[in-house]
Amino acid sequence: MTQPTINHVVFDIGRVLLHYDPQIPFSRIIPDEHDRRWFFENVCTHDWNIEQDRGRGWQEAEQLLIEIHPDHAENIRAFRSNWHEMVPHAYEGSVEIMRGLMEGGHDVTMLTNFASDTFREVQERFDFLNETRGVTVSGDIGVIKPQREIYDSHVASFALEPAETLFIDDSPANVEGARAAGWHAVHFTGADQLASDLEKLGVNY
DSSP: OOOOOOOEEEEOOBTTTBOOOTHHHHHHHSOOHHHHHHHHHHTSOHHHHHHHHTTOOHHHHHHHHHHHOGGGHHHHHHHHHTGGGGOOOBOHHHHHHHHHHHHTTOEEEEEEOOOHHHHHHHHHHOGGGGSSSOEEEHHHHTOOTTSHHHHHHHHHHHTOOGGGEEEEESOHHHHHHHHHTTOEEEEOSOHHHHHHHHHHHTOOO
16 A cells, blocks of 8 residues: 655644543542542533534633532632643653654644643743644634544645645544544554554654
């Protein structure tokens, strides 16, 4: 099989370049494992949180939940106020690969599902998030992966050729979304596997 021509590499951020785990602060806030699991399954759920990635403000998000779960108001507000603890460190192996690609002359951008304010927060904490040619943040444009519109928006913003673009994401659904938009894409499971995937595609760094 002929290797594709890859001229652009696009990185997801959460769980690809940055570690993200809401359990970190909440293991302290709600020490009981059963109660904590119930809270994430019924109150501050993934579906609730993803709407902040789509652009909903935190005040509105908190109020919606507090109206339904008034007894959990303090813990609902604790999600945002302790959010910084959920992103404790970068994945150095992935960052090294990203920087290596840029140093090797590859065009690198980022495409992420992230609330606008929390993304700016991590941008201040982690310098490498300011080193690529740019980033599309879902919270800024009101569209999330794996919706086709976010991939097309990224292509338009950075003048990319989809058939020459490689996307790296930890979510299989987002990988498939990129492929549906005409991109090449690999499922991120770790830096070593990413290095192997890049080698197979002929993307050197």
